[in-house]
Amino acid sequence: xxxxxxxxxxxxxxxxxxxxxxxxxxxxxxxxxxxxxxxxxxxxxxxxxxxxxxxxxxxxxxxxxxxxxxxxxxxxxxxxxxxxxxxxxxxxxxxxxxxxxxxxxxxxxxxxxxxxxxxxxxxxxxxxxxxxxxxxxxxxxxxxxxxxxxxxxxxxxxxxxxxxxxxxxxxxxxxxxxxxxxxxxxxxxxxxxxxxxxxxxxxxxxxxxxxxxxxxxxxxxxxxxxxxxxxxxxxxxxxxxxxxxxxxxxxxxxxxxxxxxxxxxxxxxxxxxxxxxxxxxxxxxxx
Amino acid sequence: xxxxxxxxxxxxxxxxxxxxxxxxxxxxxxxxxxxxxxxxxxxxxxxxxxxxxxxxxxxxxxxxxxxxxxxxxxxxxxxxxxxxxxxxxxxxxxxxxxxxxxxxxxxxxxxxxxxxxxxxxxxxxxxxxxxxxxxxxxxxxxxxxxxxxxxxxxxxxxxxxxxxxxxxxxxxxxxxxxxxxxxxxxxxxxxxxxxxxxxxxxxxxxxxxxxxxxxxxxxxxxxxxxxxxxxxxxxxxxxxxxxxxxxxxxxxxxxxxxxxxxxxxxxxxxxxxxxxxxxxxxxxxxxxxxxxxxxxxxxxxxxxxxxxxxxxxxxxxxxxxxxxxxxxxxxxxxx
Numbered sequence: 034x035x036x037x038x039x040x041x042x043x044x045x046x047x048x049x050x051x052x053x054x055x056x057x058x059x060x061x062x063x064x065x066x067x068x069x070x071x072x073x074x075x076x077x078x079x080x081x082x083x084x085x086x087x088x089x090x091x092x093x094x095x096x097x098x099x100x101x102x103x104x105x106x107x108x109x110x111x112x113x114x115x116x117x118x119x120x121x122x123x124x125x126x127x128x129x130x131x132x133x134x135x136x137x138x139x140x141x142x143x144x145x146x147x148x149x150x151x152x153x154x155x156x157x158x159x160x161x162x163x164x165x166x167x168x169x170x171x172x173x174x175x176x177x178x179x180x181x182x183x184x185x186x187x188x189x190x191x192x193x194x195x196x197x198x199x200x201x202x203x204x205x206x207x208x209x210x211x212x213x214x215x216x217x218x219x220x221x222x223x224x225x226x227x228x229x230x231x232x233x234x235x236x237x238x239x240x241x242x243x244x245x246x247x248x249x250x251x252x253x254x255x256x257x258x259x260x261x262x263x264x265x266x267x268x269x270x271x272x273x274x275x276x277x278x279x280x281x282x283x284x285x286x287x288x289x290x291x292x293x294x295x296x297x298x299x300x301x302x303x304x305x306x307x308x309x310x311x312x313x314x315x316x317x318x319x320x
Numbered sequence: 321x322x323x324x325x326x327x328x329x330x331x332x333x334x335x336x337x338x339x340x341x342x343x344x345x346x347x348x349x350x351x352x353x354x355x356x357x358x359x360x361x362x363x364x365x366x367x368x369x370x371x372x373x374x375x376x377x378x379x380x381x382x383x384x385x386x387x388x389x390x391x392x393x394x395x396x397x398x399x400x401x402x403x404x405x406x407x408x409x410x411x412x413x414x415x416x417x418x419x420x421x422x423x424x425x426x427x428x429x430x431x432x433x434x435x436x437x438x439x440x441x442x443x444x445x446x447x448x449x450x451x452x453x454x455x456x457x458x459x460x461x462x463x464x465x466x467x468x469x470x471x472x473x474x475x476x477x478x479x480x481x482x483x484x485x486x487x488x489x490x491x492x493x494x495x496x497x498x499x500x501x502x503x504x505x506x507x508x509x510x511x512x513x514x515x516x517x518x519x520x521x522x523x524x525x526x527x528x529x530x531x532x533x534x535x536x537x538x539x540x541x542x543x544x545x546x547x548x549x550x551x552x553x554x555x556x557x558x559x560x561x562x563x564x565x566x567x568x569x570x571x572x573x574x575x576x577x578x579x580x581x582x583x584x585x586x587x588x589x590x591x592x593x594x595x596x597x598x599x600x601x602x603x604x605x606x607x608x609x610x611x612x613x614x615x616x617x618x619x620x621x622x623x624x625x626x627x628x629x630x631x632x633x634x635x636x637x638x639x640x641x642x643x644x645x646x647x648x649x650x651x652x653x654x655x
Contacts, residue, residue: 067431119616125430126377130572131615133565138608145602251561255442258435266431293450300439300446304424307436311427 038167040284046173046242048280049180053235054253055260055272056187057228063204063267064224065117067125070132072232073254074139079105079233080240080249081147084154094156098237102230109229110222118221143247154240176238183234184273187227191269200224204267252296259303338486342479351478357583357590358485359546362492364570364582366539369496371568372577373505374532375512376430379564380421380437383444384537386559388414388544390448393461393554403468403549410545411538418537419530426529441561449556460555464548481550488546492539493583499535500579508532512577569607572614575621584623 054076061069079101086097112135120128158171191197196219202210203220211217236249243249260279264271279299287295342351363385370378391410395401401409425436448455455461467475467484475481499505507528510518515525548554557563574585593603618625 068435116612116616123619124375126371126375127615127619129377129431129434130568131612133568134608134611134615136608137565137569137604137611141602141604141608145605149601255438255561259439262432262435294446297443297446297450300443303439304436304443307428307432308424311429311432 035166036288037285040288041281042164042167042169042173044281044284045277046176046280047284048277049176050235050239051253051256051260051280052273052276053180053183053231053238055257055264055276056184056269057231058254058257059261059264059267059269059272060200060204060224061228062261063200064221065128067128067132068258068261068266069228070129070254071112071135071139072228072257073250074136074143075105075109075229075232075250076236076253077143077247077250078108078139079229080154080236080245081143082233083237083240084152084245085147087154094158098234101237102233105233106226106230109225113222113225117225118218140247140250147247149247152245154245156241159241170242172241176242179234179238183231187231187269196220196223256299259299262303263306335490339483342482348478351482353591353594355478355482355485355550356547357587358482358489359543359550360567360570360590361489361543361583361586362546363540363543364567364574364586365492365496366536366543367567367571368536368576368578368582369499369508369539370529370532370536372571372581373500373508373512374529376426376529376533377434377568378425378437378533378536379434379561380425380441380444381536381540381567382559382561382563383441384414384418384540385544385547385563385567386444386448386554386556387417388541389548389554389558390455390461390544391541392545392548393464394454396465396549397461397463403465404470407467407545407549411541414541414544415534415538418541419534422530422533422537426526426533438561441559441564445556445559445561448559455556458556460553461548462553464552464554466552467549485546485550488542489583492542493579497579504528504531569611572611572621575623575625575627576619578620578623578627581621581623585621588622 054072057075058069058072061072082101082104083094083097086092086100087094090097092100116131116135117128120131156172158175160171161168162171162174164174191201199210199215199220200223202213202215203217203224210220256279260275261268261272263278264273264275279302282302283295283298286298290298341354345351363381366384367378367381370376388410391413392403392406395406395409396403399406421437421440425433425440428436449457451457467481469475473480475484499508507518507523510521510523511525511528519525544558547558570585570589571582572585573589574583575581589607593600596603596606614621620628
């Protein structure tokens with residue numbers, strides 16, 4: 034029984050990371066209407082920048098995270114302004130290919146800047162605490178709490194501020210949003226900034242329990258795709274439910290089924306879902 | 321007519337160059353490079369059918385490539401079957417896998433299709449990587465047999481392998497040419513331009529898409545099988561999504577949805593990469609932005625841009641001629 038609780042706790046940790054990544058992806062989907070393949074590269078860059086700030090400049094972990102969030106948010110805005118803005122109205126294939134091009138570049142850039150080695154990220158939170166009879170590392174606890182705070186902040190931003198409401202409006206109905214005079218360009222770059230920031234935060238939080246390497250974003254982003262398909266593309270509650278669901282399934286599956294094949298679970302899940310329902314779960318209307 | 325003639329002579333000249341190349345240049349390195357270019361081109365031609373003509377971005381292509389490669393590898397090393405039978409079986413297995421995936425994947429549209437096929441690709445990769453007892457896992461498969469003899473013809477020299485790859489490529493291009501210039505090719509393009517419109521004129525979308533997807537998997541399988549017997553070592557890395565992205569890049573540089581595009585793109589990108597050896601690890605620093613720039617400004621790649629250019633010039637000529645004609649008529653009328 035204790036093992037099960039331990040795995041549920043681990044699942045919540047991984048789920049938090051997946052959810053943060055998937056939230057950014059789902060927000061950007063509302064703007065681009067295609068999946069942004071480059072999102073995983075944002076995640077990777079975020080981890081490296083935090084690491085660099087900590088090791089290279091000796092910053093505190095939290096300050097490093099804030100710096101990394103800022104840098105990746107700017108990176109998101111730059112890609113949107115330089116590339117995706119120009120492809121507005123182009124067919125989905127071109128957008129997807131452009132995103133792949135950005136991904137290839139950023140991955141090579143990561144390798145060029147920081148090499149192919151695997152790095153550990155040491156934080157002051159590696160101590161073990163006892164929580165309701167479970168022994169957990171402080172970092173894992175921190176991931177869950179930080180993710181919840183970020184999600185709440187995002188929720189209040191989207192529902193309580195004007196600009197947040199504009200983002201939701203754009204995702205729901207593009208033409209309608211234009212009609213009421215929403216500044217599409219502003220909404221677009223802001224969404225990219227938020228998505229990039231969330232990816233950087235997720236990577237910085239997850240790196241201390243994983244490792245930092247150039248292709249670290251690949252598996253995470255692919256799982257984020259699975260999540261936003263499970264949760265419905267563009268849906269925020271869907272991304273949260275999907276993220277935690279996948280995290281829990283994986284960590285429980287790894288213990289009770291096979292740890293070798295734990296990565297397959299997500300993709301099999303998606304294949305099964307899309308086989309049964311080709312437009313994804315919770316999709317409103319016809320895509 | 322004159323255009324057709326020049327096109328035909330171009331093809332003739334190019335085939336002659338390709339055939340005579342090993343006789344003139346005894347450069348082993350170049351031969352090896354070109355053989356690889358031919359083998360990869362076959363896969364990219366397959367990619368072009370589904371992504372270029374039908375307009376569905378299939379990200380499982382490296383997976384099918386790997387199925388072909390592992391098919392030949394396992395059938396020759398573990399089952400001990402003769403080479404040509406293994407090659408045939410590997411291609412058939414890949415095509416069947418393609419059909420099976422296609423039946424389900426093609427029910428999804430645009431970005432769902434891209435993500436679905438990406439997941440299929442990842443599953444194939446993870447299976448190859450983890451199924452240690454069958455595929456050898458990360459260690460890969462070693463000692464795959466080279467192509468067997470056909471009667472008196474042997475394939476133990478590099479030159480003979482070059483010709484083997486060249487003939488398979490020629491066959492692939494011929495099939496693609498016939499498809500594109502037939503009703504089937506028109507049907508594919510009609511689906512790409514508008515599925516709804518194609519449906520209203522009575523085209524069976526699913527049947528045609530499935531055919532295109534199966535064909536594309538078949539060529540990927542053939543390419544993979546040839547690759548395995550040429551390199552004679554394969555690892556799970558050949559099924560990674562990065563390989564699909566690489567093929568996408570070849571296709572994009574050459575020209576997506578054009579007949580010459582796959583060969584042109586593969587040739588240019590591979591030779592550039594080889595001549596910039598020092599860049600090996602970082603070549604995407606250049607090619608990533610190239611892909612983005614192509615998508616932004618030349619979405620039809622090199623071949624497509626040349627075609628557009630020629631067409632524009634032709635139209636200019638026609639309009640010039642028209643003007644001349646009108647001037648003449650005016651003069652005559654005035655006279």
